[in-house]
Amino acid sequence: MTTKEKIVDEALTLFSINGFKATTVKAIADAVGIKDSSLYKHFSSKKEIFDTIVERMREKMAEMSVEIGLPDENDFLKAASKYANMSLEELQAFSRMIFLFYLKDDLISRFWRLANMEQYSDPEIYEIYRNIFMEESIAYQAKLFNEMIRQGSFSAHDPKAMAMNFYAPIFFLLSKYNGRSAEEKEALDILDRQVEEFYHLYRNKYNAS
Amino acid sequence: MTTKEKIVDEALTLFSINGFKATTVKAIADAVGIKDSSLYKHFSSKKEIFDTIVERMREKMAEMSVEIGLPDENDFLKAASKYANMSLEELQAFSRMIFLFYLKDDLISRFWRLANMEQYSDPEIYEIYRNIFMEESIAYQAKLFNEMIRQGSFSAHDPKAMAMNFYAPIFFLLSKYNGRSAEEKEALDILDRQVEEFYHLYRNKYNAS
DNA sequence: GTCTATAGTTAGATAGAC
DNA sequence: GTCTATCTAACTATAGAC
Numbered sequence: 001m002t003t004k005e006k007i008v009d010e011a012l013t014l015f016s017i018n019g020f021k022a023t024t025v026k027a028i029a030d031a032v033g034i035k036d037s038s039l040y041k042h043f044s045s046k047k048e049i050f051d052t053i054v055e056r057m058r059e060k061m062a063e064m065s066v067e068i069g070l071p072d073e074n075d076f077l078k079a080a081s082k083y084a085n086m087s088l089e090e091l092q093a094f095s096r097m098i099f100l101f102y103l104k105d106d107l108i109s110r111f112w113r114l115a116n117m118e119q120y121s122d123p124e125i126y127e128i129y130r131n132i133f134m135e136e137s138i139a140y141q142a143k144l145f146n147e148m149i150r151q152g153s154f155s156a157h158d159p160k161a162m163a164m165n166f167y168a169p170i171f172f173l174l175s176k177y178n179g180r181s182a183e184e185k186e187a188l189d190i191l192d193r194q195v196e197e198f199y200h201l202y203r204n205k206y207n208a209s
Numbered sequence: 210m211t212t213k214e215k216i217v218d219e220a221l222t223l224f225s226i227n228g229f230k231a232t233t234v235k236a237i238a239d240a241v242g243i244k245d246s247s248l249y250k251h252f253s254s255k256k257e258i259f260d261t262i263v264e265r266m267r268e269k270m271a272e273m274s275v276e277i278g279l280p281d282e283n284d285f286l287k288a289a290s291k292y293a294n295m296s297l298e299e300l301q302a303f304s305r306m307i308f309l310f311y312l313k314d315d316l317i318s319r320f321w322r323l324a325n326m327e328q329y330s331d332p333e334i335y336e337i338y339r340n341i342f343m344e345e346s347i348a349y350q351a352k353l354f355n356e357m358i359r360q361g362s363f364s365a366h367d368p369k370a371m372a373m374n375f376y377a378p379i380f381f382l383l384s385k386y387n388g389r390s391a392e393e394k395e396a397l398d399i400l401d402r403q404v405e406e407f408y409h410l411y412r413n414k415y416n417a418s
Numbered sequence: 419g420t421c422t423a424t425a426g427t428t429a430g431a432t433a434g435a436c
Numbered sequence: 437g438t439c440t441a442t443c444t445a446a447c448t449a450t451a452g453a454c
Contacts, residue, residue, distance in 0.1 A: 003437080018330045021231035025430060038438050040431065117326045120388060121227045134385055161406035164399070168377035175384070176343055179329060190373075197370035201410050212419080234448065247420050249449065425450075432443075 004042045006032050008056065011049045016110035016179075019117045020050055054128070057111050061132055064108075080147035088199045095170065095195045096188060102133075102174050103184070112178055133171065138163050155204045162202060169194045213251045215241050217265065220258045225319035225388075228326045229259055263337070266320050270341055289356035297408045304379065304404045305397060311342075311383050312393070321387055342380065347372050364413045371411060378403045 001009070010031035014023040025046050029036040043049050086094065102108055115129040138160075145166075146159035154162070170191070177187040210218070219240035223232040234255050238245040252258050295303065311317055324338040347369075354375075355368035363371070379400070386396040 016329065019228055019230065019326065021228065022330070024428085026428095034437085035439060036430085037432080037440080041437055044431090046430070113329050117228065117329070120225065120322050120326070121231070130385065134381070157409075158402060158406055160399075161402055164378050164381070164403055165374055165406065168381040169373050171384070172343070172373070172377040172380050175380070176339065190369075193367060194370055194373055197367055197374065200366075233446080235446090243419090244421060245448085246422080246450080250419055253449090255448070419454105421452100421454075423451085423453100425448105427446100427448080429446075430444090433441085434439100435441100436437105436439080 003032065003034065007039060007042055007049060008052055012053050012107070012110050012114065015050065015053070016113040016117075019114070020046075053111070053114070054125070057107070057128070060107055080144060080151055080153070083144065084148055084151055084153040086153075088196060088203075091199055092192050092195045095166070095191060098137075099170050099173065099188070099191055102170075103178060103187070104181075109178055112174070133174075137167050137171075141166055153204060154202045157202060165201075166195075166198055212241065212243065216248060216251055216258060217261055221262050221316070221319045221323065224259065224262070225322040225326075228323075229255075262320070262323070263334070266316070266337070269316055289353060289360055289362070292353065293357060293360055293362040295362075297405060297412075300408055301401050301404045304375075304400060307346075308379050308382065308397070308400055311379075312387060312396070313390075318387055321383070342383075346376050346380075350375055362413060363411045366411065374410075375407055 007028060011023070011028045014027055014031065023046075025039060026036045028046075028049070029039045032039070043052070083094070102112065112133065115125050115133075119126040119129045142159045142163035145154060145157075145162045148154045149156055149159060173187050173191055177183055180187075216237060220232070220237045223236055223240065232255075234248060235245045237255075237258070238248045241248070252261070292303070311321065321338075321342065324334050324342075328335040328338045351368045351372035354363060354371045357363045358365055358368060382396050382400055386392055389396075
């Protein structure tokens with residue numbers, strides 16, 4: 001890892017705990033192991049480090065939908081079919097994957113906290129935070145459930161309300177356990193119970209395995 | 210409103226947007242309409258203003274369960290009975306009351322944002338935030354649903370999972386729309402749809418009105 | 419209880435040696 | 437690309453007049 005990368009990494013860690021303003025350039029430099037003045041050979045200002053983090057996050061988000069194995073918009077029918085015959089255990093594994101992806105990915109979980117803190121004073125961050133952690137997940141899942149209902153895997157309900165019932169508990173648990181890896185097991189237990197409930201509420205009996 | 214009260218009020222407003230560290234004593238004094246040095250006749254430090262806010266919030270929380278009309282622990286049977294024969298419209302009104310209470314109460318909604326920002330660096334705030342906005346609501350509703358299931362108003366399900374399905378969407382919407390009063394109508398529409406879904410999923414058909 | 423003035427400290431950022 | 441030294445500005449807080 002280059003010094004420049006190390007600066008970005010340590011800055012994100014500190015920003016995600018204390019926020020942008022309360023994190024000093026000296027604290028970042030100390031964490032990296034250089035003097036604060038040396039840091040200005042890599043970045044012209046503290047704000048530029050922050051902007052770099054946001055830019056990295058945008059790139060990460062572009063990869064994300066690929067990495068997590070979510071299908072793209074063009075083959076929704078195939079995707080819904082793929083999930084159509086999921087057992088409870090498979091649905092739990094699927095929800096765990098989404099949950100742990102947000103919770104354990106170092107970049108994402110630190111950025112969650114940082115964006116959560118800065119959203120009220122920074123309109124750009126507000127937009128990014130809302131899009132990544134609220135809008136996109138709900139919208140994707142609503143489309144997926146809509147297709148799964150059409151194919152008969154789930155009984156007929158409002159897909160948007162279904163998506164909310166699936167995602168809101170994940171969002172709640174992410175808010176609660178983000179940065180608390182010691183309590184990860186507790187979080188996963190609650191998630192499993194929640195998904196079991198979801199499965200029983202929505203799974204089309206005539207199609208169930 | 211006394212000058213001291215005005216300081217607390219303006220400080221909370223600024224803290225809830227920029228956070229504690231990024232809010233200067235001068236900015237608070239400007240908002241109040243006095244010089245920053247005058248502020249020290251009322252408080253000995255910026256931290257003392259913050260602590261006063263937290264203390265006010267603790268008091269507010271003690272009143273809250275009374276004000277919102279939630280029954281106390283001793284008459285749970287009566288409470289469950291009271292909610293037992295709720296129509297969909299009444300359940301929607303109930304959820305709107307909880308939602309708007311957190312969203313529109315000036316003290317609570319600003320404190321939500323402040324606590325949300327400071328939780329990662331301040332263990333005391335983390336505890337308060339988690340208790341008020343996560344643990345207590347879920348725990349109360351789980352007990353209520355448990356009793357309502359026992360009385361036959363709702364069909365048999367895991368009360369904790371039910372409580373999560375009821376509260377997590379409220380929490381999600383509060384996170385999303387806190388400080389965005391212009392989008393309040395949109396939030397309430399989503400909430401209504403969500404509660405309708407909840408009602409249809411859980412309401413015991415044999416008991417429904 | 420407000421003001422002006424200022425002390426004391428720390429933060430972000432730059433200059434220049436090596 | 438790191439260091440020491442330093443500048444400048446901003447911030448918290450105090451002193452003392454009115």
